[in-house]
Amino acid sequence: MTRAPIAVVGPTASGKSSVALAAAAGRDDVELISVDSMQxxxxxxxxxxxPTRAExxxxxxxxxxxxxxTDEFSVTEFQRAYRAAFADIAERGHRAILVGGTGLYHxxxxxxxxVPGEWPDLRRRLSDEADTVGPERLHERLAxxxxxxxxxxxxTxxxxxxxxxxxxxxxxxxFSSFGPGLDAYPPSTVRQIGLRWDRAVLTERIGQRVRQMMDAGLLDEARVLADAGLSKTAAQALGYKELLAHLAGETSLDAAVAEIVLRTRRFAVRQLRWFGRDPRVRWVDIEHDPVAEALPVVREALDA
Known part of the structure; x- marks a missing residue:
């Protein structure tokens, strides 16, 4: 019998991936599905x-x-890829853990x-218009x-x-009329476990994470991507958008890094609001170590 997946959710830098990896470690029947629009x-x-190659x-x-x-990628394509991956896992009799913070994809x-259909010609026209008049004008029309x-x-x-x-x-x-609506939370077989930190501590973790990414070579990675070209979707990714602006001579490196930290903090707040509205999420308040504190809850869900 196909077993429903477990989901580990929460804001960026909360430790979701570490918890999911720890839950799957030592078990040959658990596989991870990334729910991240940029991965x-x-x-x-x-x-x-x-995740690294070793992981x-x-x-x-x-x-x-x-x-x-260089390619665009939509939520519809993600749904299609997810269904294939989940079927593959289920066929082997394994269990899936979903891990990631892209709320809409989740x-x-x-x-x-x-998910609504796609109109590529219309999208291109609207994208060109946004480049000309700015997204704020289009947002007014959407309102x-x-x-x-x-x-x-x-x-923006x-x-x-x-x-x-x-x-x-x-x-x-x-656009908001499709499906049951994002404000509806129907019964689900997916057990969702959320990681929640004190806001000030999460803010510090985000700053530390950005510094680690820079030390690991994020600027060089952005430079390679800039040379090859990025789709409009990929170019909006946190970290890359700001460094692309720096590489284009529009801002200093220090200013770009500061903007990455600021935008990531704002993104984390939006993620908390998004997942916080879902009454089906079981929250674990993390104080020090996400693996030590959340792993028992995830293992309990896996064994249920």
Whole structure:
């Protein structure tokens, strides 16, 4: 019988991957599925905190390195890839742990959301318009067509605004109307375990993580990607967007790194709000060590 997956969720730098790896360690029947919109891109390793080769050799991972960073990648494509990966795991009689912080991708797979279609020509036109007049103007238009969707996204998030307008104009329906709606939380067989830190401690962990990424060669990784070219989606990734601006001569390295830290902190707040609205998440308040404190809860879920 196919067993439902476990999900480890929470904000960036909370220790999700470490907990999931520890839960799978020593068990030959557990595999990990990444639920991260940027880990699907090849070569975007340091800035996405992608599992290392040693970690992947120790525990089997799925949905990493699916496409080149020059390619666009959508939630619909992620759903398709997830279904194939989950079927592959289930066929071997194994159990899946979902790990990642991309909220929309997470909901799309655990709730099998009704994802709207795509209109590439319309998307290109809207993207060109955003480049010309700025995303704020498009956000104003979205607020008229779909105020619920507009409220859920920042007025500077070009990619999400363009996608929402593409769906509104292409389908004739509000972007927020698809599926049960992100405000609905139907019963689910997926047991979700969330890692939650004191806000000040998480802020310090984020700063430390960014410094570690820079020490590991994030700037060089961004330079290689810039030379090869990035899709609009990949170019918005945290860490890369700011360093691309530095490499283009638009800002100093120190300013770029400071902006990475700031944007990552804001992103973590949005992640906490996103997952915090889901009443199905069982939260573990972490004080010092996410593995020591959350691992028993994950193991309990695996053995249930």
């Amino acid at each position: 699907v891109y090849r070569g975007m390793d340091i800035g996405t905190a992608k 992947r050799d120790r525990v089997r991972h799925h949905l990493l390195d699916l496409v080149d960073p 909901r799309a797979v655990i709730d099998d959301l009704d 008229l067509l779909d105020p619920v969707a507009a409220e859920r996204m920042e007025a 998030n070009t990619r999400r605004i363009v996608r929402a307008l593409e769906v509104c104009e292409g389908s004739g329906r509000p």
